[in-house]
Amino acid sequence: MLKGKTVVLGVTGSIAAYKIANLASMLSKLHADIHVIMTKNAMQFITPVTFETLTGNKCLTDTFDRNFQFNVEHVSLAKKADIVLVAPASANVIGKIANGIADDMLTTTIMACKCPKLVAPAMNTNMFENSIVQENIAKLKKHDYTIIEPAVGMLACKDVGAGKLPPEEELLDYILKELRFEKDFVGKKVLVTAGPTVEAIDPVRYISNHSTGKMGYAIARVAMQRGADVTLVSGPTSQPYPPFVKVIPVTSAQDMYEAVTEIAKEQDVIIKAAAVADYTPQTVAPEKIKKKDGESAIPLKRTQDILKTLGQNRTEKQFLCGFSMETENMIENSKQKLEKKNLDMVVANNLHVKGAGFAGDTNVVTLLTKDGIQELPQMSKEEVAIAILDEINKKL
Numbered sequence: 001m002l003k004g005k006t007v008v009l010g011v012t013g014s015i016a017a018y019k020i021a022n023l024a025s026m027l028s029k030l031h032a033d034i035h036v037i038m039t040k041n042a043m044q045f046i047t048p049v050t051f052e053t054l055t056g057n058k059c060l061t062d063t064f065d066r067n068f069q070f071n072v073e074h075v076s077l078a079k080k081a082d083i084v085l086v087a088p089a090s091a092n093v094i095g096k097i098a099n100g101i102a103d104d105m106l107t108t109t110i111m112a113c114k115c116p117k118l119v120a121p122a123m124n125t126n127m128f129e130n131s132i133v134q135e136n137i138a139k140l141k142k143h144d145y146t147i148i149e150p151a152v153g154m155l156a157c158k159d160v161g162a163g164k165l166p167p168e169e170e171l172l173d174y175i176l177k178e179l180r181f182e183k184d185f186v187g188k189k190v191l192v193t194a195g196p197t198v199e200a201i202d203p204v205r206y207i208s209n210h211s212t213g214k215m216g217y218a219i220a221r222v223a224m225q226r227g228a229d230v231t232l233v234s235g236p237t238s239q240p241y242p243p244f245v246k247v248i249p250v251t252s253a254q255d256m257y258e259a260v261t262e263i264a265k266e267q268d269v270i271i272k273a274a275a276v277a278d279y280t281p282q283t284v285a286p287e288k289i290k291k292k293d294g295e296s297a298i299p300l301k302r303t304q305d306i307l308k309t310l311g312q313n314r315t316e317k318q319f320l321c322g323f324s325m326e327t328e329n330m331i332e333n334s335k336q337k338l339e340k341k342n343l344d345m346v347v348a349n350n351l352h353v354k355g356a357g358f359a360g361d362t363n364v365v366t367l368l369t370k371d372g373i374q375e376l377p378q379m380s381k382e383e384v385a386i387a388i389l390d391e392i393n394k395k396l
Contacts, residue, residue, distance in 0.1 A: 002032035005179045008081045008113075009034060010106045011051075013041025014088035015156040016122045016165035021046060023087070023168040024054045027175070035060070035077055037106045039093065060105050078112035083178050086110070087148070088122030088165045091133050097145075098136035116178050120148040120171060125161030148174055173243040176225060183227030184393055190228040191267040192220040193260060193274035193306070195235030197253040201281045201298060209275045210358040213237035215323075216273035218385040220245050223269075226389060231267070233259045235274055253277055253303035260306055264313070269392060271321045272307055273347075275358070279303060311342030319392055324348040325357065334368050344395060345369050347388060354378075367391055 007027055011017050020036075027034050036051040037060045048059035060077070086093065086106070093106065097119070102108040110117060119140060121128060128134075128150060137147055148171065151164040165171075194216020199207040213234060220232040221242040230245045233256055241247045250256045253276045264270060279300040307322045314320055320343050324334040327350065334348035346368045351357040355378040356364040363384045367374040369391070376387055 002030040005082045006033045006080050008084040009036045010086035011038045011042045012090040012093045014122045016088040017042050017045040075112050078109050081115045083116050084113050085118040087120035089119045091123050091127050095136050098139040118146045121150050122165040123163050125163045128163045181226045186227035188228045188268045190223045190230045190269045192216050193233045193272045195237040197235045197277045198251050199277045199280040207277050211275035212359050213239045215381050218381045222385040257304045257306050269319045273323050307341045319344050321345040
C-alpha cells in the first residue's frame with residue numbers, strides 16, 4: 001500500500017513514545033520505508049534498537065554521528081522523505097520548530113524538509129493550554145504544518161484533559177490520507193450513500209435488509225484518500241465512520257431521500273451504494289388493516305426512488321453512479337436501470353455469486369456504462385472501490 005514511500009517519524013521525550021513503535025510496525029506491514037529520528041529525551045522512554053528492529057533502518061539520534069555514509073544525513077533524509085510525522089511532539093520541540101531553532105537531528109531535518117509535515121502534540125493539559133504553546137502551534141499552522149489534535153482523557157500524570165497522543169490508527173490515517181494515492185479527485189465533491197434503511201412498522205418491528213455499508217464506506221474512504229471532499233449519507237450500520245469524511249446519519253428511506261436531494265446539486269459525483277428498503281409501512285387506522293387467514297396484513301407503500309430523482313434533476317457536469325443487486329438477469333436489468341434512471345454507471349452484482357453481496361469483505365461486480373461492460377474478478381471491497389473510482393475518473 002505504501003511501497004516506495006518514505007516516512008520519517010520524529011519521536012520526542014514523552015511517555016507516549018512507546019506508541020510509535022506500534023505505528024512503525026503498522027507502516028512496515030504496509031511496505032513503507034520508515035526512518036526514525038529520536039531526541040535525546042526520547043531515549044529515556046524507548047530505545048533506538050526497538051525502532052531499528054521494526055524498520056530495518058538506523059535510528060538517527062545524533063547530528064554529528066560519525067558512523068554514516070558520506071552524505072549530510074539530515075539533508076539527504078529530508079530530500080528523500082515523502083512525509084514527516086513528529087509524534088509525540090513535546091512542548092519543547094514544538095517551540096523550537098515554530099521559532100526556527102535547529103539544534104539537533106530532528107529539528108535540522110524538519111527545517112530541510114519540503115514534504116508534508118505533521119505534528120501530534122502530547123503533554124500535560126496545563127502545558128498544552130499554555131498560551132505560549134498555543135501561539136507556537138498556531139505559528140506552525142500558519143507555515144503549513146498539519147496539527148493532529150490531542151485526545152482528551154486521563155494522562156500519565158493522572159490529570160484529565162487534552163494532551164493524550166491519539167491512537168496509532170488515527171496517526172496512520174493521517175499518513176494514508178497524504179500518501180496512499182495520487183490526488184486525482186482534488187477539487188471534486190463526492191456524495192456516497194451507504195448501508196440499509198430501516199422502516200418502522202411499530203415501536204418494536206421494522207423492515208430493512210442485510211446491507212452492512214462496507215462497500216459504500218470503502219468508496220467514501222478511498223475517495224477521501226484520493227483528495228475528494230466526501231459526504232457520506234449512511235443508514236444504520238456498525239461500521240466505524242471513515243476519517244476526514246462528513247457523515248450524515250439517517251434511518252429511513254425518506255430520511256435518506258431528503259438528505260441526498262438537499263445537497264445533490266452541489267456534488268460533482270454521486271454514488272448511491274445504499275440498499276434502500278423498497279417499501280415502508282403505510283399508516284392507516286387499525287380497523288382498516290386487512291386480515292388474511294387470521295393474520296394482519298400491514299399495507300405497504302413504495303419508498304421514493306432516490307436514483308430516479310437524481311437522474312431527473314442532475315446537473316450537466318454531474319457523474320451519477322448506482323448499484324444494482326440482482327438474483328437473475330443481472331446484465332439486462334442493470335442496462336435498463338442505466339437507461340431508465342439516466343445514470344452514467346451501474347455497479348452490478350449477482351447475490352447468488354460466491355464472494356459477492358452483503359456482509360462479506362469481498363465483492364464480484366460488473367461495471368456498466370454507455371461505452372461498454374467491464375467484468376471484475378473477486379476483489380476486496382476496497383479494491384472494488386478503487387476500480388469504481390478509477391472508471392469514474394476517466395469520465396470526469
